[in-house]
Amino acid sequence: MIRFRNVSKTYETGSRAVKNLCLTIDDGEFVFIAGKSGSGKSTVIKLITGELKATEGIIEVNGTNLLTIKKRDIPQYRRHLGVVFQDFRLLNDRNVYENIAFAQRVIGASNSEIKKNVADMLRLTGLSAKYQNMPYELSGGEQQRTAIARALINRPDIILADEPTGNLDEQNSEEIMKLLYRINRMGTTVIVVTHSRKIIETSGKRVIYMDRGTIVDDIPGEEGHIYGMYDPLPQEKKRGRSRRRPQDEDESGGLS
Amino acid sequence: MNTFIYCIKQGFRNFFRNSIFSIASVATVSACIFLFCMFLALAENLQSIVRKAETNVGITVFFKESMTESEKKALRERISEREGVGEVRYISADEAWESFQKEYFGDRASELSDAFNGDNPLADSDSFEIFMKNIEDQDGMVAFLSELPEIRDINYANTVVNALKKVNRGIYGLSAIIIGILFAVSIFLISNTISVAAAMRRRENEIMRLIGATNYMIRSPFVVEGVIIGTLGALIPLAGIYYTYKRVTEWMLSQVSAISSSGAFKEIMDLIPVSEIFPTMLCAGLILGVLMGFIVSRITIRKHLKV
Numbered sequence: 001m002i003r004f005r006n007v008s009k010t011y012e013t014g015s016r017a018v019k020n021l022c023l024t025i026d027d028g029e030f031v032f033i034a035g036k037s038g039s040g041k042s043t044v045i046k047l048i049t050g051e052l053k054a055t056e057g058i059i060e061v062n063g064t065n066l067l068t069i070k071k072r073d074i075p076q077y078r079r080h081l082g083v084v085f086q087d088f089r090l091l092n093d094r095n096v097y098e099n100i101a102f103a104q105r106v107i108g109a110s111n112s113e114i115k116k117n118v119a120d121m122l123r124l125t126g127l128s129a130k131y132q133n134m135p136y137e138l139s140g141g142e143q144q145r146t147a148i149a150r151a152l153i154n155r156p157d158i159i160l161a162d163e164p165t166g167n168l169d170e171q172n173s174e175e176i177m178k179l180l181y182r183i184n185r186m187g188t189t190v191i192v193v194t195h196s197r198k199i200i201e202t203s204g205k206r207v208i209y210m211d212r213g214t215i216v217d218d219i220p221g222e223e224g225h226i227y228g229m230y231d232p233l234p235q236e237k238k239r240g241r242s243r244r245r246p247q248d249e250d251e252s253g254g255l256s
Numbered sequence: 257m258n259t260f261i262y263c264i265k266q267g268f269r270n271f272f273r274n275s276i277f278s279i280a281s282v283a284t285v286s287a288c289i290f291l292f293c294m295f296l297a298l299a300e301n302l303q304s305i306v307r308k309a310e311t312n313v314g315i316t317v318f319f320k321e322s323m324t325e326s327e328k329k330a331l332r333e334r335i336s337e338r339e340g341v342g343e344v345r346y347i348s349a350d351e352a353w354e355s356f357q358k359e360y361f362g363d364r365a366s367e368l369s370d371a372f373n374g375d376n377p378l379a380d381s382d383s384f385e386i387f388m389k390n391i392e393d394q395d396g397m398v399a400f401l402s403e404l405p406e407i408r409d410i411n412y413a414n415t416v417v418n419a420l421k422k423v424n425r426g427i428y429g430l431s432a433i434i435i436g437i438l439f440a441v442s443i444f445l446i447s448n449t450i451s452v453a454a455a456m457r458r459r460e461n462e463i464m465r466l467i468g469a470t471n472y473m474i475r476s477p478f479v480v481e482g483v484i485i486g487t488l489g490a491l492i493p494l495a496g497i498y499y500t501y502k503r504v505t506e507w508m509l510s511q512v513s514a515i516s517s518s519g520a521f522k523e524i525m526d527l528i529p530v531s532e533i534f535p536t537m538l539c540a541g542l543i544l545g546v547l548m549g550f551i552v553s554r555i556t557i558r559k560h561l562k563v
Contacts, residue, residue, distance in 0.1 A: 049466060072471075079468035089463055106469040108259040154467070 007057030017043040018213040035210035082151030086163035090135040097131040121149035141172030267480020277449040285489025288438035295431030314387040316411040340393040446552040454560040478557040486549020
């Protein structure tokens with residue numbers, strides 16, 4: 001479970017990236033964080049990964065308080081997270097297999113474990129036939145699937161995807177989202193930062209809207225919603241999705 | 257263990273990926289360690305020469321002609337009782353003549369002896385040879401001897417020893433300056449190489465950091481790279497020095513033999529054999545290279561990689 005309680009992040013320049021943020025994401029949830037550029041979406045991801053430290057408030061991720069976590073414990077904490085970026089961030093001098101295996105090597109897995117786990121990930125992401133290809137030989141969608149496989153191979157509790165479809169065409173975006181839904185159905189919490197209305201509207205998943213560093217809307221997902229990305233969401237269902245204002249959560253003290 | 261092997265592999269990979277900078281760094285470290293070892297050899301040899309000179313060069317004291325044997329004996333006792341005196345050796349006039357012939361005429365000494373018809377031109381040149389425990393006390397001893405009325409003349413080779421000491425000090429000073437400059441250049445180049453490697457691997461390091469790599473895992477390949485530079489930078493010049501030093505000692509030996517047949521001179525001027533001096537140079541050079549690579553890369557990478 002991820003909990004933000006009155007979290008603010010102010011940079012040294014004085015600019016405030018997030019203000020008084022209150023948020024709870026349960027285990028196994030699929031959440032979109034949406035908003036315009038500069039609304040604080042990516043800052044939320046960076047606060048969860050521990051790349052940034054909140055200037056105020058409390059952040060708890062699966063029981064770990066990120067304000068009090070010791071520097072030396074951060075690597076161990078990050079092993080429970082998988083991060084996917086818009087620009088894939090693959091290692092261009094290594095093939096697909098080595099890119100995926102890299103995450104396992106970093107945590108000191110044995111060669112036999114690496115072999116087995118990489119094969120599993122290649123199957124899951126549909127890249128078995130491309131394992132020897134270099135990143136520049138792959139399409140954007142395949143590169144992103146490689147990045148997802150790398151994020152997933154250490155079996156993280158949470159996947160954080162920062163604009164994972166930002167550099168992809170429609171078809172590849174759909175494939176990536178399907179893969180992320182599938183990963184979520186396997187029990188992994190998935191948080192996707194996006195500003196694609198199309199993806200959000202057709203997903204039926206919880207959406208947190210941000211603007212100028214605060215949550216302006218928090219729309220819960222639909223129970224059992226398994227629409228494909230471009231499956232039209234029935235209008236009556238869309239209307240029926242009740243909006244949960246962020247302050248409701250704050251008032252209820254649900255973060256304690 | 258897997259992590260350790262991975263770090264070593266990545267260190268080698270960095271070294272070769274960054275080859276131009278790596279070669280430049282190795283070359284500078286090599287130059288630095290080569291000069292360091294050369295100066296070390298020079299200083300060690302000069303010190304050895306000074307030590308040999310100290311033990312071989314004494315104060316020679318000649319007596320007034322009127323002195324009797326018992327007076328000479330009493331004088332010997334007085335001198336021996338002085339603090340700092342190692343040995344007082346009596347050299348008779350015959351011994352002095354024999355030694356002179358050997359030193360200056362070598363194999364033809366017997367012909368010379370015949371020419372003098374058994375006369376000793378050094379009669380009345382019997383003397384004491386006084387060896388001090390510490391060469392520094394020689395001047396004090398000379399001052400004491402010159403005040404004794406029984407003594408006609410005093411010879412001592414403080415000029416040679418002092419000159420050697422001055423040269424030794426000069427070489428130490430000069431080598432310290434040159435090695436200091438070279439060290440600074442080496443440190444700068446290793447640091448630069450590691451910085452370039454860190455910049456080249458920025459993306460990889462970012463990914464490693466987010467995947468949960470420890471500081472050790474992220475930094476170790478760069479430290480390994482630094483140690484490789486330091487080790488190669490030490491081994492290459494050490495191999496060169498072994499060969500060069502061996503050649504120089506052989507050459508010196510032949511030159512000294514050609515110049516003089518005097519045993520004492522040869523003994524003093526003999527260089528320390530390579531088998532004796534090389535283990536010191538090997539240890540000093542390797543420790544220096546490895547430590548330099550290790551420390552500089554560690555400091556540089558701490559500065560460049562915020563983990």
